[in-house]
Amino acid sequence: MRRPSELPPHLRHRPFSTAEARAAALGRGRTRARDLVSPCHGVRVAATAADTLLGRVHALAAVTDAVVSHLSAAALWGFPLPSGLGADAIVHLTSQPGHRAVRRKNVIGHQQFLAPEEIITGAHVRCTSPVRTWFDLANILSLDDLVIAGDFLLRRRQPLCTLSELDAYLPGRKGKPGSRNATHARTLMRPRTDSPKETELRLLLLRHGLPEPGINVPMFDATGGWIQDPDMSYEREKVALQYDGGHHADPGQRRSDIFRDERARDAGWRVVVLTQWDLTPFRPGMEPTAVSRVRAALLERGWVPAPASRPSRRPAPSPTAPPDRNGR
Structure with a gap:
């Protein structure tokens, strides 16, 4: 079987339209050769090109x-x-x-x-x-x-x-x-986050009535030396929250985490380390352990929940109720 002729330099390393092929004097037989594939109608690209989203949108951009x-x-x-x-x-x-x-x-x-x-x-x-x-x-x-x-x-x-x-x-x-x-x-939304899971954790805590933690606020020791920037923290109660994803299972990272948290505890902080297991309730309707663990740490450090507001005895008007005869 004959080897396909070499493509013109400007068509070799990118998707190109059949109109471009005709302009380069390539016949129909060349555009149907085995070294080319058609990622979408009217476009050709090298058969060895990886099938990625960028590759597909690049091909569509050609036509x-x-x-x-x-x-x-x-x-x-x-x-x-x-x-x-x-x-x-x-x-x-x-x-x-x-x-x-x-x-x-x-x-x-x-x-x-x-x-x-x-x-x-x-x-x-x-x-x-x-x-x-x-x-x-x-x-x-x-x-x-x-x-x-x-x-x-x-x-x-x-x-x-x-x-x-x-x-x-x-x-x-x-x-x-x-x-x-x-x-x-x-x-x-809050700026300066490091991972989607940290945002998920913050929203979970707020939804369950806990105060909003600070994000990556620097922690210092008694001499003013920097210790770490915990993922989230409550400065007044000195409670630090760390979300450990899968990469924290690496032995080297784990040693670094232990040293990090020990320094924080030596400075008087309560450190709560959370994982995906803490975000997912064990059963539907059950409170995630992340909420119960953070609440317990805050209460231990003197946090007092705001009293629940008393419901009004007068029922609120229905937003879909039609106006009365006087237009009210």
């Missing part, structure tokens, strides 16, 4: 003028997303008004206006900006998952957006689909 958006953009930016959303299987593309939404297999096409600052041009594709991508998730994710994605946007190391940039952006989206969800999530 559309659309912008990668929604879950696909979130996956490219690295947002933590719940499993089961199909972020890697289905490609989301947004077309500007005046252009038809993309209609292709395994593609969800959107049509909406994107301002120039909401589009980032990368080496291979155009993608919605991090803040616009997060906003587009507001109609897709649950509130907690949207907050987790938002904390990732504002994370401590290499944040994708600043808090001031986000707060300047949201008013301009008022009234748009998802704006209420995004505004609600913003009230629960």
Whole structure:
């Protein structure tokens, strides 16, 4: 069997459209050779190319003028997303008004206006900006998952957006689909987090009536020497919370964690180390052990829960009740 002829240099290491192939004087036989595959209609790429989300959107970019958006953009930016959303299987593309939404297999096409600052041009594709991508998730994710994605946007190391940039952006989206969800999530988002699980833990504690902990607040000893930045902490009660993910099982990391926590205890802190087991209730309706353990530590250190508010004897009016004859 004859070996396929070499491709022109400008087509060798990227997806290319059949129109580009014709412009390069490649015949139909060459574009159907065994060294090429068709990731989508009208596009060819080397058969050895890895089948990745970036590869698929790169191929689609060769034949559309659309912008990668929604879950696909979130996956490219690295947002933590719940499993089961199909972020890697289905490609989301947004077309500007005046252009038809993309209609292709395994593609969800959107049509909406994107301002120039909401589009980032990368080496291979155009993608919605991090803040616009997060906003587009507001109609897709649950509130907690949207907050987790938002904390990732504002994370401590290499944040994708600043808090001031986000707060300047949201008013301009008022009234748009998802704006209420995004505004609600913003009230629960906090900058300088390190992991999605830390956000999940913080939201869990708040939901069960515990006070909000500080995030990565530096801890010092009596001489002013730095000890650590605990994941979360209550400075007044001197209670530190550490969430240990899977990488903390590494022997070297474990030794470092033990030394870290011993120094904190020597400085008078109560350290509560939590894992995934503490976040998940043993039975439906049962309080997660993370809540009971943190509550016990706070009570031990003198925290006094706020008294529960007494319910009003007068029933609140129904929000769906029709007005009376006088229009009230």
